[in-house]
Amino acid sequence: MTVRLSTAEAYGRLFDDYDTWLFDCDGVLWRGDHLIEGVVEVLDLLRRRNKKIVFVTNNATKSRKSYKSKFDQLGVQAHVDEIYGSAYAAAVYISSVIKLPKHKKVYVIGMSGLEEELNEEGILHLGGTDSADNTLEPFDLSQFELDPDVGAVVAGLDTSINYTKLSKAFQYLTRNPGCHFIATNEDSTYPTSAGLLPGAGAIGAPLRYALGRDPISTGKPSSTMLDCVRAKVHFDPRRTIMVGDRLNTDILFGQQGGLATLLVLTGITSEEEISGPEPSPIVPDFVTQSLGDLRV
Amino acid sequence: MTVRLSTAEAYGRLFDDYDTWLFDCDGVLWRGDHLIEGVVEVLDLLRRRNKKIVFVTNNATKSRKSYKSKFDQLGVQAHVDEIYGSAYAAAVYISSVIKLPKHKKVYVIGMSGLEEELNEEGILHLGGTDSADNTLEPFDLSQFELDPDVGAVVAGLDTSINYTKLSKAFQYLTRNPGCHFIATNEDSTYPTSAGLLPGAGAIGAPLRYALGRDPISTGKPSSTMLDCVRAKVHFDPRRTIMVGDRLNTDILFGQQGGLATLLVLTGITSEEEISGPEPSPIVPDFVTQSLGDLRV
Structure with a gap:
């Protein structure tokens, strides 16, 4: 059963319960070239509470370095080593798994x-x-x-x-x-x-x-991507949450890795797909309209 | 059960039993730019016995007119209206079925x-x-x-x-x-x-x-292709045979149209696929090494 978040208390509990926050980017932080309202404040809030932040993107046309410039351009603070892209995951898979x-x-x-x-x-x-x-x-x-x-x-x-x-x-x-x-x-x-x-x-x-x-x-929902994160970042899956806008990539990825999952409706997935007459079989733990809602 | 043809008598019976002969081209009449031995003689034999001949190809890069030049170039007699290509079938489907x-x-x-x-x-x-x-x-x-x-x-x-x-x-x-x-x-x-x-x-x-x-x-094995042939050529399915080199296109196409089927081994399908330990579920009525075998 998905918990629909709406109160300050409910959002506050998320901050208490999860130490590591994984974010999809497009549809969660921004849409194309437009920053989603409140995102910068929410990320600042997490950083001030010493949460670990990881950005996990399937975008494989950009390296992590050039993807970082997208963050800079939109005024979102990020470090290259917080960014995990599917191109990077493919390279690590070839060098470290296939060898x-x-x-x-x-x-x-x-x-x-x-x-x-x-x-x-x-x-x-x-x-x-x-x-x-x-x-x-x-x-x-x-x-x-x-x-x-x-x-x-x-x-x-x-x-x-x-x-x-x-x-x-x-x-x-x-x-x-x-x-x-x-x-x-x-x-x-x-x-x-x-x-x-x-x-x-x-x-x-x-x-x-x-x-x-x-x-x-090697991209979401594949576990190869989480293996890449795990190789560099120590996290406890029970205290880690994946935030995304796609059920069959982001949410499935979090679930298969034993993480909590938060769906936002600022990207691909519509309200219809989770509460309509034929809901998706992929059910997130939490749902909220926008990541900006966490500014409470 | 597939009948493996090898005797003059068995080949002769095919000539007696079937009035309309449908042929795939690449892998049956020729391979790339090389004519398969005996093909011209077999087609002449069929024409002398007043059989209807139809060429059915999935090649959609050429119109029937330009495909005819391939026959000319290799010295195989053919008329444009004997040739049915999947590009033609697509055009007929758009104009006559979808309208x-x-x-x-x-x-x-x-x-x-x-x-x-x-x-x-x-x-x-x-x-x-x-x-x-x-x-x-x-x-x-x-x-x-x-x-x-x-x-x-x-x-x-x-x-x-x-x-x-x-x-x-x-x-x-x-x-x-x-x-x-x-x-x-x-x-x-x-x-x-x-x-x-x-x-x-x-x-x-x-x-x-x-x-x-x-x-x-609209190509083989789709019935749309056979509908195109049927719109122009009168044939009795029980006295019609489809000759091809691919099980999942030619042979399936013939079977779904209620035609007899003859597999030749001069193209895609290998002996292994029909008589190996894991034979294909698509079983032709007849098999022979090459169309040229019918010159008896």
């Missing part, structure tokens, strides 16, 4: 943020923003030289997606034995201030369909 | 062959080969003007697939009420003489994933 040998390479469907995170982890990569692969010229398979050192394909949101990238990734995944297939996240859509566009899950979908095989996802 | 009003338009993810078939049916269309949509420049949703007359999106194999096309198609499918979602075919892969590449099903997969909605497919 891809150092001479091996990753074929990238994705943008510069993903490449930066791979660089930070010392992972060799090809594809991505390489101009040779950012083309609408016909792909000639007979001229393609398969690099035997490619041991993984990682797919994230890539607004330069094209048939050459899809074809090369498909060759590596079908012809290089044991080649790993990783998705930064599986969001079906991507929110912009003008509306929704196809998300990272849609960019990886052609490979998934052609291969008949699902990737390992 | 899209004449002032309405179709947004195309696909190549010139699909556009030619839409033109032949007098269907207005946009996207496709339009240079404005064949770009890797960022797509700016705030600058996009939704055309309220777009009543359908059709997706086929498009080797110029990009984020602008996917984003525009996604807008039409989510914002234009009742907008139809059609796929020329759902082949996961596309055979070339150098190997497999992602197929039409993979090109439509991002939309399918972003929308959480499946398209209506």
